[in-house]
Amino acid sequence: MNWQSDANKTITAFAPTLDRWYQHHKRDLPWRHTRDPYRIWLSEIILQQTRVAQGRPYYERFIEAFPTVADMARADERDLLRLWQGLGYYSRARNLHKTAKYVTQELGGQFPETYASLLALKGIGTYTAAAIASFAFGERVPVVDGNVYRVLARVFGVVDDITTTRAKKLFADLATRLIAFARDPADYNQAIMEFGAIQCTPGAPDCLLCPLQQQCRAFLTGQQHKLPVKAKKVPVKQRFFNYLVFRNNGQLAMRERTAKDIWQQLYDFYLIETDEPTEALRDLALPVASEPVVQTEAVDRFPEAGQQLLSHQRIEAKFWMIDVPDALKNALPEGLQWYTPDEIGRLPKPVLITSYLRQKFG
DNA sequence: AATGCGGGGAG
DNA sequence: CTCCCAGCATT
Structure with missing residues (x-):
């Protein structure tokens, strides 16, 4: 059995394996109980570069203060920033307000329903557009976030520096191939991120109990702690x-x-x-x-x-x-x-x- | 392609 | 300490 055919086998088995894993390890998170694009959008903006544990209480407070996108559109921007206080990356809050007003006033309160149209909104990039499109509207488009980079780099042994444009495209293309074999795009996207957050963690991945252990290039070569490769950042x-x-x-x-x-x-x-x-x-x-x-x-x-x-x-x-x-x-x-x-x-x-x-x- | 943007938790 | 988190906008 050569490497290429191993890789192809891994590709077809990947999504079903994660789907199965997810059924048993899924956390109960508030934004998983809704398909309301407003709530999903809000949760995704909050979770950008932010751990679930840190973002969750903010999500609860925002939903309490602004149950609908129209409520958020009406809000004073200063009050919105006050609610956001402590979360960091405050441009997220400013863009949140901008987009809430846009959706309410220009789109009649209806969120765009496709990846491409979501991408045009302020504060929504490739990850968030894919997340909303799949979670709220079932579009078959893969999320590629920090979790996904880590999981794919390890399972498929991708050694490219994930900060480069070339690698980003490579990972996106791989992710697109993988989601084709998913039963449900929304569940699969949740599954791969959950898998990265709980099982295939940055520091100490739980390889011993991993369902992908025997297909994981990183595990089989003992390289899991070295992947993904990421250029070190500028000194503070x-x-x-x-x-x-x-x-x-x-x-x-x-x-x-x-x-x-x-x-x-x-x-x-x-x-x-x-x-x-x-x-x-x-x-x-x-x-x-x-x-x-x-x-x-x-x-x-x-x-x-x-x-x-x-x-x-x-x-x-x-x-x-x-x-x-x-x-x-x-x-x-x-x-x-x-x-x-x-x-x-x-x-x-x-x-x-x-x-x-x-x-x-x- | 590079850089700037918060704050916190894990190891 | 270092790393990195359900990234994005700007230059």
């Missing part, structure tokens, strides 16, 4: 944030982040970024309006420290609380506004800011 950038937390009469000065940077449309404080960690307030180039304030009214001579690890940046933050006298409260730097504690609670904020507020004010 270190940044130093110095926050001046202006306070007056129980209110804090905050501003919306609008720059082309992290945390767009979330709220934080007056920020001075430096190339090196700062030890004292006098080392900072302070805003003109705050100078007299800083001389006399700084509350925190030693700042609160904060750390935020992002996948692409490591942020070291320091917070100086500064009491602003009434005489200067209308002289805030451009963009800053006073907010009461209640208002601040309703603003969407990065986790770094929320953590600071919690540790400072409870």
